[in-house]
Amino acid sequence: MRTTAFLFLWVSTLITFAQRVDDYQSYFDKYEDEDVLVLKDNKVIEITETKEGELLITEEVFMEKILLSENTDEIDFAIIPFNDFSKIVEYKAYGYKPNEKKYSKYRVFYSNDYSSMGGFFYNDYYFKYISYYNIEKGSRTELFYEKEYNEPYLWGSFYLSKGEVVEDGSITVVSPVGMNFNVYSFNTEGIEIKFSEEIKRKKKISRWEYSVSDSRKGELIPGMQYLPSLHILISDYEKDGTKDLYLKDLSTLSKWYHKNFYSAGNEPDSVMNALVDSLVQNTTNEKQKIMTLFDWVRHKVRYIGVEDGYNGYIPRSSNFVFSQRYGDCKDKTNLLIEMLKRAGITAYPAFVGTNDLPFDHEEIVSPIVDNHVIVAVDTNGADYWYLDPTQSEYLGKLPPMAVFGKSALVVTDSIHYYNYHFPGVQPEDSRLVQNVELSISNDLLKQEVDVEANGYFFLKFKNYMFEQNDKRKKDITKIITYGDERDFTVDSVSNFNINDSLDQITYTIHATNQTPVTYSSKGMFVKICPSHFFDIDPYSDLKEYDSYAIDFPAVWEFNFSFNLEEGSHVHSLPADTVFTCDCARFEAKYEEKDGKYLSFYNLRTTEIYIMDDKMEDFTDFFKKIHRYLNQSILITKP
Amino acid sequence: MRTALLLVFLAFTSLGIAQNDDYLDYTWEGDSCNFAITDSLNDDYSAIILKDCYIQNQYYDENDDLKEIVVIHKAYRVCKEKAIEDYNTLNIYLNRIDTLLKVDARVFTPDGNVFYLDQKDIKTVENEAGEGDYKAIALPGVEKNAVIEYYWVAKRDPILINNMNFQYSIPCYDVDYVLEVPDFLGYVSKSYNGLPDLDEEVDEDEETRKYFFHSDYLPALPSQPWAETDPYAMRMSISVGYNYNRNAARILTHAEFASNLYAKLFELEKKETKVLKKIVKASKSKSEDRLIAAREIENYLKEEYTHISLDIPAFRNLVTISEFQLASETGIVKLYMNVFKNLDYEVQLLYTCSRDEMPFDKDFDAYTHIDEPILYFPEFDMYTSPTITTSRIGFPNAYLMGQQALYLKEVEVVGEGIFLPKYAEIGVTDWKLSGDSIYQNVTIDPEELTAHVNTYRSQIGYKAMPVQAFYDVISDEDEFKYEDMVDYLMAFYEIEPLPFVMDSVEFENGEPEDILIKPFIMKGNFSGDELLEESAGHILVDVGLLIGPQAELYDSIPRTLPVDHGYTNHYYREIRVQIPDGYKVDNPEAFTMDVRLGEGASSTAWFTSEYKTEGNEFVIISEEAYTEIHYSLEDYEAFRDVVNAAANFNKLRLVLVKE
Known part of the structure; x- marks a missing residue:
């Protein structure tokens, strides 16, 4: 593998030497609005077996970028992540600074x-x-690295772009012939991915080639929600007449979760049992x-x-x-399941992905779907009861805030599982109502605001x-009403x-x-309206x-009431109004009635992520x- | 400064005798939870410190190197549910530690259980975000009203001089500080703001000397707006003061500092002298005005040479400084003193500490308060901070103003130059020298409901410093993106929250040679359509916004700390609104304001506004000034009224009504 890597790097370096500043000029015209262009993002992955029969995945990455703007922050660094399941075997980085018609090349050691x-x-x-x-407009960077992965269940997800335009992207997987993959893509609308496969010297060579022509921005949005990604996941591996199953389907994923979760090594615990007994002794159901x-x-x-x-x-x-x-x-x-067991109640771990992640268990079979575990309580025939023991607050009527609309994989034993979908929530489930009585005192507008917070606002x-003490409560309520x-x-x-x-x-x-x-x-001018949603x-x-993110769909209601002095009136009552956009609606109504000026405002939002293509509208x-x-x-x- | 001190100190420690490694077996006392009852305070704080023990044990190790065992032993009562996750982990940063010898923790729950730290659950976090390694410790069983007790023991290089705060934003019980050293070392210390003084005991058998204090209770010291908290905190300054192996004379005194520094600054090697000549030649100004010439010299030095915080001897050598254009603190002082002296300026050198940390204490004769150099030019009666890029003659680090300082008086004795330690107070820059004047001309088209604002803004002194000193850098297209420059200027002028759209803007006097010499001027044209609102046949103009966003002190909280205003300054605003034909101003009297602290000419802060009509122009002239850097507690309410007057003006609307 090391030989391949160096050959790969050598070829790329050779190509680079042949290039002059002028060769890149066309990119400045073609992508005039972009800060940075990824010229190459080529990955070659080889999957082999160790002597012990474990799968070893070696990934070589070659990434070349060019800076098309003055914004050097975009390109003056590179990051290679690693963890206990992956290690960086080697890396090399070069910078190329335009020097009249040629590039000055330097090796990056820092x-x-x-x-x-x-x-x-x-x-x-x-x-x-x-x-x-030495990065400046027109500079290029090259990064080569080799990484090894030792846990096949946790490998195989790739961003096709981190938001930049990509000229030449490819992922090549060299695997044993008997290995099969499940391949999924997300956010790849408008991206043509060309797939090819060939068998060479008892190796299966699968190749995905692509380019990304539009950059994407999502400052506040989790990357997986909007960046294009390809997931090449090992499904099964057949050799010598036997078939090892990996991420073939939910059953195999469930089995992997089960194996890990039940490796906790729980032992009988008399102190815990005594506590459980004492806690439940006075309960009636x-x-x-x-x-x-x-x-x-x-x-x-x-x-x-x-x-x-692990x-x-x-x-x-x-x-x-x-x-x-x-x-x-x-x-x-794990602890709650064990304590429930002592109390004679069956419960299971339910693996869920929070709203940060776009995945559903029925769309993709991978641990990448899940970043959280909660408890599914078996209620003997009825739906499981889902409890999140990390939440300090619990809403009986709504799903945990982090998982509404998401799916849960309930692992009931080493073979069985259950895929549950949490219901979505409606804006009306979370209402923030503020009824405001106004008056004037010493030329200042006084407000008495009755606040009612429901659902996730609660x-x-x-x-x-x-x-919180009174001072802090005042500070918090001020932020809630007035921002x-x-x-x-x-x-x-x-x-x-x-x-x-x-x-x-x-x-x-x-x-x-x-x-x-x-x-x-003629009178007095006042502004009577919401200050802050x-x-x-x-x-x-x-x-x-x-782009933008809101925690949950919601409704904000304001009802203002201002007592008019006898003989006073509102000069030119404002017209009732409605504004709408794709994911929100605003309505305002006014009236003068029984010596009062009344105004009503209602804002309703339906989405939690507003992507860059909808942001202008928003x-x-x-x-x-x-x-x-x-x-x-x-x-x-x- | 600290490294230099250590070197000086270690140079005469070879007579030291290796001491034992005390405190290696440190542990807590007993198994029970014997801490203060704090019921009356529990509702008011997220947590309360029940024990705060800090022990330093200095000794000579087997290599005859002075080392220190440090023990930190604390206990907290967690008073709020919400605070649990703030206190149930503990990080011990390893940057200054050679070896972490021992860590232990236990948690007493309200129902009488005790949880002990599982040593296996101490994790080592490596270089998180480049900030170095630390030990991450999960504390078991933490719940509301639990008591967390932990201690750690580590070996590290000794801390020989220190300024320590013992008062925090939460109350603190059972406070102990112990410093144990070989008996031939003597420390000097001083406690401030009611902290107990250190007691001293000598154990002749153990050949150790011990300094310590105990306090049963130190109340919380909450922070307050427009105030510096640290100077009012119960704190202590401490320093090595004696090496009795040598003699009984005080060491590390102001006199010693003065004596050591003179040679460092003025005894030049041959090569340094040559380099100095070149620097002097290059920095010489052609101006005949002595002050302008001095400022031009400073501009040159500030532009060419950068101060680095590394105190490496090489960077106080003029040859190295010239070559790398980098200088340590002593190196920068050396450069400035020698250049100005060679150009026939009398420059006096002072050292002090920052006002936001503590007042300089001339009566505590140690290095603890010698933190920052400041140069004084007697012929101009002005100061500058050589280590601060933005400072210029007349405008030193604002937080040094009003401080006492160690003044190193240069005298000649038997043909040899020396520094004599004296003390002086650093003067406060006149409030008239730092100002922000803004002239706004507003024209309104009542038919289209559009407004145009022509702005002329002139800033001087400290008001100009944050932008004028950097303008040359941020306007350099090769270094800075135009958008970033605009962002910076928008933030500086606090334009972003204002309803302006910038049509054009230009700046004057942004070159390095202009810094704090000429006013920094901004001329701009803005569309101010959103300043206007048509309502019920009237035009409402948000003219108050034209003075820019204002600070406010509307919230009334019990005040315990005096105001620190940073620096003295003034504002002048002149707003001219062209009254459209057929309209008149319906509320002119709203623009008459006079709010001040003190009477008439003796006022020390004021906000005034008055109006007049000149032809078809409605003219509002507002002045605001703060002539002191400190305002006492007694003056706080009046000071608050002045600040809020400006905030109130900010919201004033001019009502135009058809005639």
Whole structure:
């Protein structure tokens, strides 16, 4: 393999030597709007067997880029990730700086290995960071590296582009003849992928060739949601009359999950058993038992994520997690299953992917679908009951927020599994209602706002406000109602009530708009409208994004009421209005009735990811709202 | 400075006798949870520190190198559910540690259980995000109202001088500090803001000397807006002060610092002298105005030579400095002092520390407060910070102003130059020298409901510093993208939140030679359509926005810390609105404001606004000034009123009504 690698690199280097600055000129015209162009992204993968019969996957990557703009940040570094399942065997990097008609070539020696814990306490996410220097417009970079993978279940997913235009992309897999693959693609609309296959010297050579002609941007969107990807997954391997199954179907994936999950090494635990017995002794039905044990695990066992190597797939034993009272999703799931078992209730691990991931178990058979494990409780005939022991809050009426609309693979034993789809949610499931009574005091507009948060808003607000002192509550409620708007001060918060049975939080804020009312000889000008739609950035920030993400479909309702002095009227009542875009709707209504000025606003969003192709429509929609709400009304003198 | 200190110190430690490695068997006391009862505070804080013990044990190892065993022993009560995940892991950073010798932790739960750390669950995280290695430790059994207790013991190079804060944003009980050293070493220390003084004990049998203090309770010190917290924290400065093996004389004093530094700055090697001549020649100004010439010299030096924080001896040698255009702190001071002296300027050298960390204490005779050099030019009565790129004569690091400082007075004794340690207060730059003047001309088309804003903005002193000092760099097309430059300027001028669309903009006096010499000027034309709103036959103009976004202090919170305003400054705003034909201003009186701290000429902060009509122009003139860097607690409410007056002006709308 090493010989092949060097031959490959040598050929590519030879080609590079032959090239002059002028040879690349056409790219500047062809891709004038792009910062960077991937000239080559060629991967050659060879799958062999070790003496021990294990599969070894060796991947050689050659990547060449050119900088078409002044934006050197786009190209002055490269990253090669690795972890306990993959190691970098070697790498070489070269930079090419335009020097009149030729390129000056230099070898890049500066690299550093970093770890990245992210939100985890500990993991095995490492990356080699390679810094190119002397980068300027027209510079090219070349990166070659060779990586080895030792876990076939966790190999085979490739981005065809990280958002850039790709001129020449290819993935070549050299495998034993008896090896079969399942191939899936995502976000590849408009990308032609040419597949070819040949048998040479008892090797099967499968090749996918492609180019990507449009760049894609998704600042706030998880990569797998919008970047084109190809997944070449080992299905089975037939040799010497026997067939080893890998990611052939959900059954084999389920079996792999089962093998790992049940390697935790749980031992009988008398202390845990005694605790379970004491916890459930006063419960009167199975649901109470389940909820009691669920509450104990989610409140008493604290989340600490350990995700290095197989520790990312094999839970720590229930004994360890019970005794140390910490663990991640699989650890807590394993413990809860064990505790439920003691209470006579059957439960299974359910492997799910959160909304960050676009996959469904029925679309692709791979561990890449899942990044979370929760508990599926067997309720004897009815649907399984899905409980996420990592969540501090639980909504009886809605699925866990991270997985609505997603699928779960419930692994019931080493052979059987069950594929469940969580229901999607409607905007009306999560409503934030604000009823605002307005008055004027010392030339300042006072607001008494009754806030009612339902559904996922309830979850968020409860999390924000739980245990907070009055000062902090004021700060939080100010952000909820007024966002970053500095003109408002929250003077007090009252009537705070958490209703867990209704999944509802209600409270009242008393606030002051510090902007003095503008008076004229005819009366006073006031702005009576929403200041902020909680969880959505103001238009001034929104227009800077090329894509956007909202946590859940939702409805924001505002009802304003302003008592008019006797003889006062609203001069020119605003016209009722509706704005719409692909994924949202805004409506405003006005009336003057019984000596009151009343206005109603309703915003409804239906999508959680607004991709770059819909972003202009989305920002235009909010621009209209922004302009529309920036209107004053004249309340005439009596 | 610290490395130099260590070298000086170690040079006379060879007489030291190897000490034992105490504290290697450190552990906690007993099995029970004997910590303070904190019920009355639990609702107010996310956590409370129940034990805060910091032990340094310095000794000579088998190689006769001075080493230190450090023990950190802490205990927390976790008071909130939400705080659990902030406290149930512990990271021990290994950057300054040679060997981590021991770590242990236990958690007492409210129901009486005790959980112990599983040593197998201590992970080593390698170089996360390039920040070095650390030990990641998961703490078992943490829940609300649990008590977490942990300690770790490590071996490291000794810390010989230090400034330590013992007061945090949460309350702290049972505080101990212990420093144990060979008995021939003596430390000096000083406690501030009510922290107990260190006691001293000598154990003649063990040949050790011990310094320590204990406090049962230190209250929380919350941060507040427009205030620096650290200077008011209970803290301690400590330094090696004696080597009794040598004699009983104080070491590492201000006098010693002065004495050592003189030779470093002025005793030049032959090659250095030659290089200096070249630098002096290149930096010489042609201006006959002494101040302008001095500023041009500084501009040259700032442009050519960069200060690096590495204190490598080579980078205080003028030959190396000239070759690499890099200099250590001492190297930069050496360069400036010698160049200015050779060009016949009297320059005085002072050292102090930053006001946001602590006041300089001339009575504590140690290196602890000697942190940053500042140069004084008596003939101009002005200062500069040689190590700060953006500083120029007259405008030193703003956080050094008003500080006491060690003044190194240069004198000649028997034909030899020396520094004599003296003390002086660094003056505060006049508020009139840092200003932001903005002239806005607004024309309105009432039919189309469009507005055009012509802007002339002139900034001087500290107000210009953040942009003028970098303008040359950010406007260099080879170095900086145009979009990035615009982003930077938009952020600097805080234009982004304003409803302007920039049609054209140009800048004047952005060359390196202009920095803090000429005003930095921005001339722009903006579409200000969104400043206008037509409502009920009126035109409302958001003229208040034309002074730019303003800070506010609307929230009233109990104030315990005085205001630190950073630097003194002033603003002048002149807004001229061309009143469209057929319209008149309906609310002129809204633009009369006079809010001030103090009376008349003795005011130290004010915001005023007045209006007049000139032909068809409605003219608003507003002035705002802060003439002090500190405002006392007694003056806070009046100061707040001034700040909020500017914020209120920001929201004023001009009402135009048809005549």
